[in-house]
Amino acid sequence: MRIKCPLCGDRDSREFTPMGHETYMNRPDDEGWSPAWDNYLHLRDNPAGITREMWYHGAGCTSWLRVERDTVTHDILRVELAVDVKRGNA
Amino acid sequence: MVKLLAKSPVEGLVPLEINGLTLTESGPGPITSVAPYAGQEAAASGALKALIGAEMPSPNRSTGREGARVVWTGAGQAMVIGADVDPSLAQHAALTDQSDAWITFKLQGQGVEDVLARLTPLDLNPGVFKTGHAARSQLGHMNAVFLKVAADAFESMIFRSMARTAVHEFEIAMKAVAARAALS
Ligand SMILES: [Zn+2]
Numbered sequence: 001m002r003i004k005c006p007l008c009g010d011r012d013s014r015e016f017t018p019m020g021h022e023t024y025m026n027r028p029d030d031e032g033w034s035p036a037w038d039n040y041l042h043l044r045d046n047p048a049g050i051t052r053e054m055w056y057h058g059a060g061c062t063s064w065l066r067v068e069r070d071t072v073t074h075d076i077l078r079v080e081l082a083v084d085v086k087r088g089n090a
Numbered sequence: 091m092v093k094l095l096a097k098s099p100v101e102g103l104v105p106l107e108i109n110g111l112t113l114t115e116s117g118p119g120p121i122t123s124v125a126p127y128a129g130q131e132a133a134a135s136g137a138l139k140a141l142i143g144a145e146m147p148s149p150n151r152s153t154g155r156e157g158a159r160v161v162w163t164g165a166g167q168a169m170v171i172g173a174d175v176d177p178s179l180a181q182h183a184a185l186t187d188q189s190d191a192w193i194t195f196k197l198q199g200q201g202v203e204d205v206l207a208r209l210t211p212l213d214l215n216p217g218v219f220k221t222g223h224a225a226r227s228q229l230g231h232m233n234a235v236f237l238k239v240a241a242d243a244f245e246s247m248i249f250r251s252m253a254r255t256a257v258h259e260f261e262i263a264m265k266a267v268a269a270r271a272a273l274s
Binding site: 007008009010011012014015034058059060061062081 | 136149150164165211212225226227233238
């Protein structure tokens with residue numbers, strides 16, 4: 001599997017670490033416990049098909065990436081810098 | 091007064107010459123990481139250009155030349171190698187002296203890519219990775235910065251604490267490529 005990092009280019013998957021679903025990009029605002037926190041920390045779908053995940057390019061540019069990929073075919077469909085997604089530049 | 095002697099972490103291990111390829115330690119001089127503050131990228135690049143004659147490089151590239159080089163080393167970060175960085179640049183960027191954190195190797199000779207291909211997943215094909223190109227990737231299981239300094243030579247920066255492991259990795263790969271060449 002190869003991932004095309006927006007900064008580094010096409011790279012081998014051994015340079016990356018997956019963190020999990022893109023839910024991690026949307027931390028709840030409230031300080032106390034709530035169903036939103038339960039969802040943020042624990043509740044995940046396990047789709048056979050297209051999903052969006054956070055990947056860390058630790059052996060490259062050290063950027064966090066949002067990767068859209070197909071869990072059935074292992075196709076990588078889209079890769080963006082998480083910082084761009086957060087700032088609305090993606 | 092005790093006099094401290096600088097000692098290489100790979101003393102006695104390099105230079106290494108195997109089948110026409112040579113592995114040496116480069117003494118690149120001071121290394122300073124430059125990480126421009128948000129919105130200060132252009133100002134930092136301009137100030138650096140005025141100070142050492144080389145601007146901030148774009149991803150996977152380097153600027154300047156030996157003795158005053160700037161090598162891209164990651165998102166929002168480059169290393170100035172070989173020249174001191176005037177503290178005035180700190181207006182625009184976070185500066186960190188990293189001179190003693192790294193060891194720099196130079197691997198040179200015909201077929202240098204064949205050796206490195208056993209150690210890193212980077213595509214170092216001469217048509218893709220050209221002189222002056224730089225990349226962060228892995229050498230074995232160690233994080234590394236690669237810089238192509240000539241048509242047949244690459245520099246690899248490795249964390250200094252892993253210097254001896256790096257020599258071991260280079261030596262195994264150099265011997266394996268030599269052994270394969272001997273068969274054909
Ligand atoms: Zn990257």
